[in-house]
Amino acid sequence: MKEVVVKLIAKEVSLDVSEVENSIEVPPKSEMGDFAFPCFGLAKSEKKPPVMIARDLVGKFMVNLPKEIERVDVDGAYVNFFVDKKILAGEVLKKVEEKGFGKLDLGKGKKRLVEYSQPNTHKAFHVGHIRGTSLGESLARIFRACGEKVVQMNYSGDSGMHIAKWIWCYRKYHKKEKLSDDESWIAGIYVDAVKGISENEEFQEEVDKINRKIESGGDKAINALWKKTRAMSIKSWKRIYDELGAHFDVSFFESEFEEAGKDESLKLLEKGIAKKDDAIFMDLKDFGLGAWVLLRKDGTVLYSAKDIALALRKFKDYKSDNYLICIGNEQKLHFEQLVKTLELMGLKDEASRYGVLPFGMVRFPEGKMSSRSGANVLYSDFFKEVVKVAKDGLKKRGHEGNDIDKRALKIAVASVKYSMLKQGPKKTMIFDPRADVAFEGDTGPYLLYSYARASSIIRKVKSARNSVPSKVGTGVPSLSGKAKVKISKLEDSEVKLVKKIDGFEDVVGRAYEGLAPNLIANYCFELAKDFNEFYHACPVLGSESEGFRLALVGAFRLTLGKGLELLGIEKLEKM
RNA sequence: GCUCCCGUAACUCAGCCUGGAUAGAGUGCCAGCCUUCUAAGCUGGAAGCCGCAGGUUCAAAUCCUGCCGGGAGCGCCA
Numbered sequence A: 001m002k003e004v005v006v007k008l009i010a011k012e013v014s015l016d017v018s019e020v021e022n023s024i025e026v027p028p029k030s031e032m033g034d035f036a037f038p039c040f041g042l043a044k045s046e047k048k049p050p051v052m053i054a055r056d057l058v059g060k061f062m063v064n065l066p067k068e069i070e071r072v073d074v075d076g077a078y079v080n081f082f083v084d085k086k087i088l089a090g091e092v093l094k095k096v097e098e099k100g101f102g103k104l105d106l107g108k109g110k111k112r113l114v115e116y117s118q119p120n121t122h123k124a125f126h127v128g129h130i131r132g133t134s135l136g137e138s139l140a141r142i143f144r145a146c147g148e149k150v151v152q153m154n155y156s157g158d159s160g161m162h163i164a165k166w167i168w169c170y171r172k173y174h175k176k177e178k179l180s181d182d183e184s185w186i187a188g189i190y191v192d193a194v195k196g197i198s199e200n201e202e203f204q205e206e207v208d209k210i211n212r213k214i215e216s217g218g219d220k221a222i223n224a225l226w227k228k229t230r231a232m233s234i235k236s237w238k239r240i241y242d243e244l245g246a247h248f249d250v251s252f253f254e255s256e257f258e259e260a261g262k263d264e265s266l267k268l269l270e271k272g273i274a275k276k277d278d279a280i281f282m283d284l285k286d287f288g289l290g291a292w293v294l295l296r297k298d299g300t301v302l303y304s305a306k307d308i309a310l311a312l313r314k315f316k317d318y319k320s321d322n323y324l325i326c327i328g329n330e331q332k333l334h335f336e337q338l339v340k341t342l343e344l345m346g347l348k349d350e351a352s353r354y355g356v357l358p359f360g361m362v363r364f365p366e367g368k369m370s371s372r373s374g375a376n377v378l379y380s381d382f383f384k385e386v387v388k389v390a391k392d393g394l395k396k397r398g399h400e401g402n403d404i405d406k407r408a409l410k411i412a413v414a415s416v417k418y419s420m421l422k423q424g425p426k427k428t429m430i431f432d433p434r435a436d437v438a439f440e441g442d443t444g445p446y447l448l449y450s451y452a453r454a455s456s457i458i459r460k461v462k463s464a465r466n467s468v469p470s471k472v473g474t475g476v477p478s479l480s481g482k483a484k485v486k487i488s489k490l491e492d493s494e495v496k497l498v499k500k501i502d503g504f505e506d507v508v509g510r511a512y513e514g515l516a517p518n519l520i521a522n523y524c525f526e527l528a529k530d531f532n533e534f535y536h537a538c539p540v541l542g543s544e545s546e547g548f549r550l551a552l553v554g555a556f557r558l559t560l561g562k563g564l565e566l567l568g569i570e571k572l573e574k575m
Numbered sequence B: 001g002c003u004c005c006c007g008u009a010a011c012u013c014a015g016c017c018u019g020g021a022u023a024g025a026g027u028g029c030c031a032g033c034c035u036u037c038u039a040a041g042c043u044g045g046a047a048g049c050c051g052c053a054g055g056u057u058c059a060a061a062u063c064c065u066g067c068c069g070g071g072a073g074c075g076c077c078a
Helices: A002-012 A017-023 A040-046 A050-063 A085-097 A127-145 A161-173 A183-199 A202-216 A220-244 A254-270 A303-317 A329-344 A348-352 A379-396 A404-421 A444-467 A492-502 A504-514 A517-537 A546-567
Strands: A035-038 A069-075 A078-083 A111-115 A149-156 A250-253 A280-283 A291-295 A322-328 A354-359
Touching: A002 A017, A002 A035, A002 A050, A002 A069, A002 A078, A017 A035, A040 A050, A050 A069, A050 A078, A078 A085, A085 A492, A085 A546, A111 A127, A127 A149, A127 A220, A127 A322, A127 A354, A127 A379, A127 A404, A127 A504, A127 A517, A127 A546, A161 A183, A161 A202, A161 A220, A183 A202, A183 A220, A183 A379, A202 A220, A220 A379, A220 A404, A250 A254, A254 A280, A254 A291, A254 A303, A280 A329, A291 A303, A291 A329, A303 A322, A303 A329, A322 A329, A329 A348, A329 A354, A348 A354, A379 A404, A404 A444, A404 A517, A404 A546, A444 A517, A444 A546, A492 A504, A492 A517, A492 A546, A504 A517, A504 A546, A517 A546
Parallel strands: A111 A149, A111 A322, A149 A250, A322 A354
Antiparallel strands: A035 A078, A069 A078, A280 A291
């Protein structure tokens, strides 16, 4: 539809097609038209006031209006175009039915590695991880929808000082307690360790000693304890990832990169790329990136060195056009230091393919949801609450059934993921469990509900068709859309919905370019809103335009379904 | 002190990349709508020096500069 308008304008104006295309806008109100062309920019070259240019253009357009355009109008310096809604609706329904709908080729042929989630063993999987996991998963899906080959990668911190602290604390204060895979117990010991060390400086020396023992692998008892507790943490993530619908093609652990990281650091020192004083470090002050320590003064390895080794592994085994890493804001500098170091190592090309998407912290409104793990809120504690709210909601509305727990969980996950994704990734987000887990308005459950409503209509038609097969040809129209549906005069809410559906691929493209799943989330909400307005204004079953409306419901359902998939939110046929 | 991010309605946020027509949602508040496809819904209303001050432009929430306020980071945590 837009192309028709573009062509029409380009013929009369001294701009080329792409310039016209970029300047076309959608008017703020639908009564003003479907497309608008502002004439301000032409004033200079035409040497005429914009208002007059607009008036002249409209005059020219009127002479030979293509059938897709109903009429043109002038409003100040704008030329407004009104398209034929029936033709538009027909085109949109046809487009949605096509196999490749929602698939773009912006990233065709591109290979990408996405690293995200990165939980630490022996520490809490907290709400910040939920944000990162949701973001990374959604991005991976968007990349794929745009034609990229994507490898989803997790990288977990199973080695390092935090492990030493945990083991130190367990052996010193909690030895009598039975090892448990209960998250809050595991996280609690870490918190206890941090507290203990901050109270007595000598304790850090004890921890350092354990750290050296872990790294050298010489102490059998410590090794066994590490192995066992590590496995417990990892086990607890499996359930979390299942619930969150996160998928990883490959999982790496820090412990795999200790040796290589150490070797690489020593090599850098030998080559004079790294420096040594107390510790071995990269001097990046000239680049405004400070100093980046690779090995401690006792020679043990830091996560910086491990990240270098990991990067080399990525380049070697997962050669990609882009290596994206999705991490918390507070680690931004660290990765800038990594990229600069790779550059200094002579890996300029690879370094330039490294991309960092830092996301903001998740905070809670003051005084709420504090937990024994400090400022962090554990995944399990938090989700228990949300699921309960979802289940109560289902019961309150009479949605019983033996799969109520399953549905409550899906609703809870949708709620949390949606509120994590609907905001721009950079922003520090204030997560108010009470508000964000409310299920009304701009929320995940609202999307699920809208989807379920559409599904319900379609179910009704199908069952009607099954029970009265003889009527197929007359009363109940085809759902496949292959049969032509008659489109009579459209209601406003129908037009609105059609136009919104039409905008889906555009949004996917922008989300892809901007690494911004929030655009898709916002779109899904608008789409659902338009559907609900339509749902209210236009009865489907038994109406005169049943055929068209059914097709429209189907198109909506399909589009929202694709949007939810890109967000990594599981659909629900029934609430 | 330096670097990065944020500042839009009472609250939580879109819009800013790529400047255009009276700045949009949701929540909360007020007033309505369930004998009709799921009321987790729909309709209407009140509510804004778009942090402040300059600059660029025919046109600035949007671009530039400075300031103010909040957050994060800045060598042996990850």
